Amino acid sequence: MYQSVQTNRRDFIKKMAMLSAMTAAAGMFPGIIFAEEQERGIPTGAQLDWKKAPCRFCGVGCGVLIGTENGKAVAVKGDPKSPVNKGLCCVKGYHSIMAMYGKDRLTKPLVKKNGRYVETSMQEALDLVASKMQETIEEHGKDAVSIYGSGQWTIPDGYVASKLFKGCIGTNNVEANARLCMASAVTGFLTSFGIDEPMGCYEDIDHADTFVLWGNNMAEMHPVLFSRLLDQRLKRGVKIIDFATRTTRTSMAADKSIIFNPQTDLAVANAICHEIINNGWMNNAFVQEHCNFRKGLTNMGYGLEDNYKFTDKPEPVSLKEYKKFLEDYTPEKVSKLSGVSVKDIKYLAAHYGDPNKKVMSLWCMGMNQHTRGTWINNLVYNIHLLTGKISSPGNSPFSLTGQPSACGTVREVGTLTHKLPHGVVMNKEHREFAAKIWDVPAENIAPKPTYHTVEMFRALDRGDIRFMWIQVTNPMVTMPKLKRYRDGAKKEGRFIVVSDIYPTPTTDIADVILPSAMWVEREGMYGNSERRTQYFEQMVEPPGEAMSDTMQLIEVAKRMGFEKQFYYKDETHIEEIYNEYRRHHDNKKHNMAPLEVLKTQPGAMWPYVDGKETKWRFNAKYDPACSNGKDFHFYGKKDGKAIIWQRPYEPAAEEPDAEFPFWLGTGRVVEHWHTGSMTRRIPVLHQAMPHAYVELHPEDAKRMQIRTGDSVKLTTRRGEITLPASVNERGVPAPMQVFVPFFDENMLINDITLDSFCPISKEPDYKKCAVKVEKA
Amino acid sequence: MPITSYLAHPHEGKQQELLEELSAIEACDAVPAQNRDVIALVTATESKEEEAQLKIQLETIKSLKLLAMVSGFNTPKNA
Numbered sequence: 001m002y003q004s005v006q007t008n009r010r011d012f013i014k015k016m017a018m019l020s021a022m023t024a025a026a027g028m029f030p031g032i033i034f035a036e037e038q039e040r041g042i043p044t045g046a047q048l049d050w051k052k053a054p055c056r057f058c059g060v061g062c063g064v065l066i067g068t069e070n071g072k073a074v075a076v077k078g079d080p081k082s083p084v085n086k087g088l089c090c091v092k093g094y095h096s097i098m099a100m101y102g103k104d105r106l107t108k109p110l111v112k113k114n115g116r117y118v119e120t121s122m123q124e125a126l127d128l129v130a131s132k133m134q135e136t137i138e139e140h141g142k143d144a145v146s147i148y149g150s151g152q153w154t155i156p157d158g159y160v161a162s163k164l165f166k167g168c169i170g171t172n173n174v175e176a177n178a179r180l181c182m183a184s185a186v187t188g189f190l191t192s193f194g195i196d197e198p199m200g201c202y203e204d205i206d207h208a209d210t211f212v213l214w215g216n217n218m219a220e221m222h223p224v225l226f227s228r229l230l231d232q233r234l235k236r237g238v239k240i241i242d243f244a245t246r247t248t249r250t251s252m253a254a255d256k257s258i259i260f261n262p263q264t265d266l267a268v269a270n271a272i273c274h275e276i277i278n279n280g281w282m283n284n285a286f287v288q289e290h291c292n293f294r295k296g297l298t299n300m301g302y303g304l305e306d307n308y309k310f311t312d313k314p315e316p317v318s319l320k321e322y323k324k325f326l327e328d329y330t331p332e333k334v335s336k337l338s339g340v341s342v343k344d345i346k347y348l349a350a351h352y353g354d355p356n357k358k359v360m361s362l363w364c365m366g367m368n369q370h371t372r373g374t375w376i377n378n379l380v381y382n383i384h385l386l387t388g389k390i391s392s393p394g395n396s397p398f399s400l401t402g403q404p405s406a407c408g409t410v411r412e413v414g415t416l417t418h419k420l421p422h423g424v425v426m427n428k429e430h431r432e433f434a435a436k437i438w439d440v441p442a443e444n445i446a447p448k449p450t451y452h453t454v455e456m457f458r459a460l461d462r463g464d465i466r467f468m469w470i471q472v473t474n475p476m477v478t479m480p481k482l483k484r485y486r487d488g489a490k491k492e493g494r495f496i497v498v499s500d501i502y503p504t505p506t507t508d509i510a511d512v513i514l515p516s517a518m519w520v521e522r523e524g525m526y527g528n529s530e531r532r533t534q535y536f537e538q539m540v541e542p543p544g545e546a547m548s549d550t551m552q553l554i555e556v557a558k559r560m561g562f563e564k565q566f567y568y569k570d571e572t573h574i575e576e577i578y579n580e581y582r583r584h585h586d587n588k589k590h591n592m593a594p595l596e597v598l599k600t601q602p603g604a605m606w607p608y609v610d611g612k613e614t615k616w617r618f619n620a621k622y623d624p625a626c627s628n629g630k631d632f633h634f635y636g637k638k639d640g641k642a643i644i645w646q647r648p649y650e651p652a653a654e655e656p657d658a659e660f661p662f663w664l665g666t667g668r669v670v671e672h673w674h675t676g677s678m679t680r681r682i683p684v685l686h687q688a689m690p691h692a693y694v695e696l697h698p699e700d701a702k703r704m705q706i707r708t709g710d711s712v713k714l715t716t717r718r719g720e721i722t723l724p725a726s727v728n729e730r731g732v733p734a735p736m737q738v739f740v741p742f743f744d745e746n747m748l749i750n751d752i753t754l755d756s757f758c759p760i761s762k763e764p765d766y767k768k769c770a771v772k773v774e775k776a
Numbered sequence: 777m778p779i780t781s782y783l784a785h786p787h788e789g790k791q792q793e794l795l796e797e798l799s800a801i802e803a804c805d806a807v808p809a810q811n812r813d814v815i816a817l818v819t820a821t822e823s824k825e826e827e828a829q830l831k832i833q834l835e836t837i838k839s840l841k842l843l844a845m846v847s848g849f850n851t852p853k854n855a
């Protein structure tokens with residue numbers, strides 16, 4: 001599949017057939033390698049130049065080696081030196097270079113004139129972007145312009161975006177799509193520990209005895225990491241428990257699959273805590289020494305109305321009060337609500353409670369895309385804190401990410417409305433610190449956050465925002481309750497710039513489309529789920545006039561008069577930006593590895609102190625930032641103690657009723673990466689999974705006389721959509737639930753999802769709304 | 777002109793043997809996984825009847841534990 005010319009159709013189909021078999025194998029045996037096929041793709045007698053890079057796709061951040069010849073990337077293999085994947089690759093990573101060579105790559109800037117796109121030069125297009133932005137600021141104020149980026153931004157992309165908008169222009173209208181996937185993980189960390197990102201690392205997998213996957217279909221979403229779990233089971237007999245709302249490939253591969261009713265993970269987590277305390281499994285010394293108890297406001301609402309605001313008011317509670325609160329969460333009571341048997345709740349609690357078992361909890365979208373996402377993150381930390389199973393090899397609550405640099409760019413650079421690279425905009429010292437490095441007056445940085453993602457698109461609809469620059473993301477597929485935001489973006493008087501590599505439903509709403517250089521067509525860094533920053537050099541030329549997002553931003557900044565702040569030289573700009581960025585994190589709690597180190601090895605985890613990466617934070621044995629003289633130091637909080645939160649169960653924003661009797665959940669598939677704009681252009685992946693579908697439980701399907709392939713109409717309060725049915729195929733939802741993947745731009749499931757969100761993290765819940773299901 | 781793909785699972789320790797047997801059949805194209813005991817297999821035959829016969833032949837291979845079909849394609853005869 002790496003040769004662009006196929007000899008004939010039959011050979012092509014044979015090749016497709018072979019690749020479908022391999023794709024299927026990759027689903028069953030994550031991390032499987034077909035070396036012969038890889039070599040076969042390499043032109044005979046090729047003199048390949050192999051260079052390392054992090055994979056372009058998911059947040060696992062596998063190290064890959066890319067073989068180039070005559071200016072073209074022609075082969076990929078897993079990097080055996082990478083501690084992340086140890087030479088393995090999943091089906092997406094293995095075909096990743098093909099995403100650069102789709103036939104319809106954007107190579108020229110396009111400007112909309114009289115309803116039609118007209119090709120123009122890059123210089124002219126950038127002039128137009130800068131002048132439009134300036135004009136909008138003059139007419140409507142600085143908070144009328146905004147940038148919406150992504151966890152696929154490289155670190156330098158996100159850094160210069162934040163510097164331009166927050167530091168130079170002076171608006172906090174900076175958001176990224178990680179708000180839609182990781183924000184609850186961030187607020188979970190901040191509320192429980194006062195500092196973001198996992199304390200442990202992937203090496204925990206080699207030490208843990210039990211893995212509890214909280215609503216996380218790892219076999220499809222984090223395949224290489226899942227293969228490391230399976231490998232440990234073969235070697236050490238570890239237990240894998242899948243705790244989910246739907247039966248997936250992960251459930252089938254797990255030792256135990258436990259299905260719960262949507263939203264009731266909150267209650268089950270509390271029941272586990274109840275059992276831990278009641279059975280005397282609490283680690284009293286750890287809790288006394290290292291934890292405080294708090295409660296916050298309840299009945300927070302769901303953010304469904306415009307300009308919704310919420311601020312939590314934490315209050316101390318005693319252990320006695322907390323125990324009293326947990327009385328509502330006995331396994332017997334919770335079993336009725338959650339559908340999980342008393343026996344299974346006790347089984348889960350016993351794994352966490354057993355002092356001789358090391359436990360790793362893993363989660364991703366199931367817990368984060370949740371109207372009580374911050375709470376459920378807090379509750380899983382409670383379990384680990386109560387038992388003292390945290391921050392040590394194998395004892396690890398671990399939140400995974402979906403994008404290659406959701407951590408590196410969005411969370412660490414801080415490309416969210418309230419964030420700065422170090423700290424938050426609300427804090428005067430943090431603003432002054434950033435302003436000094438950015439070489440701007442401290443007053444430039446506005447002290448109040450403006451709009452989080454959903455509210456930013458609402459503001460665009462209302463007309464409060466007039467100019468939006470969207471880079472490397474596809475919100476016209478991913479926004480919940482999409483129709484409102486698509487109509488809003490198309491209104492008169494809005495100016496939308498989209499930087500991307502292919503046409504998408506988002507470029508369809510653009511006034512200017514800028515062709516971007518992707519991945520190894522430019523230089524950059526990504527940061528993965530385990531705090532690992534990985535560097536890649538430019539290996540091939542971008543097509544046509546395509547330019548990196550970093551360079552596009554620098555060029556526009558200079559045109560707007562910020563030459564002094566954007567002093568970077570063309571040849572060395574990535575190095576200069578990274579060195580400047582490192583100054584924001586120049587402390588033992590977050591120091592980033594120097595570029596020379598990143599160039600020579602497959603990444604380094606921060607905090608990188610005295611030439612060493614930190615594998616387990618907050619543990620004095622491993623983390624040089626611990627300074628309280630004790631074994632653990634949760635230094636994100638002033639008193640060095642982590643917080644055990646009293647958070648109740650509350651129902652979802654919209655639950656099934658007589659009119660809309662099913663639950664609708666959405667998600668991903670192994671073949672496609674997010675909205676499919678890249679993977680649907682890779683023939684083998686597209687062939688293996690050509691379109692979206694709706695999964696039904698076999699009993700529901702039988703009752704409604706629906707068979708695989710039949711058309712099914714889904715109707716919610718937002719609209720309707722018709723999709724082919726999938727019964728007993730890849731995933732099986734519980735009765736009265738349906739599941740639809742969102743990768744297919746021709747079947748936009750988000751047209752009918754709900755834009756409710758977690759009031760603390762502002763992350764939407766894509767997993768739960770009410771739907772009517774009919775045979776079409 | 778059917779083209780079909782399978783995953784061929786060998787009996788324990790018989791991956792190499794199975795690979796050799798499959799590779800010896802003209803209509804078969806077999807690619808072994810490097811780190812798992814499974815072989816990706818594509819068969820390309822002239823007609824449905826020939827394909828059915830091949831299937832019978834494959835099932836007699838001793839080192840083969842399980843043959844799981846992944847996908848089937850049909851191409852026009854003169855493709």
Ligand code: SF4
Binds near residue numbers: 059061224
């Ligand atoms: S698991 Fe993720 S990072 Fe690794 S190869 Fe697959 S897509 Fe790439």
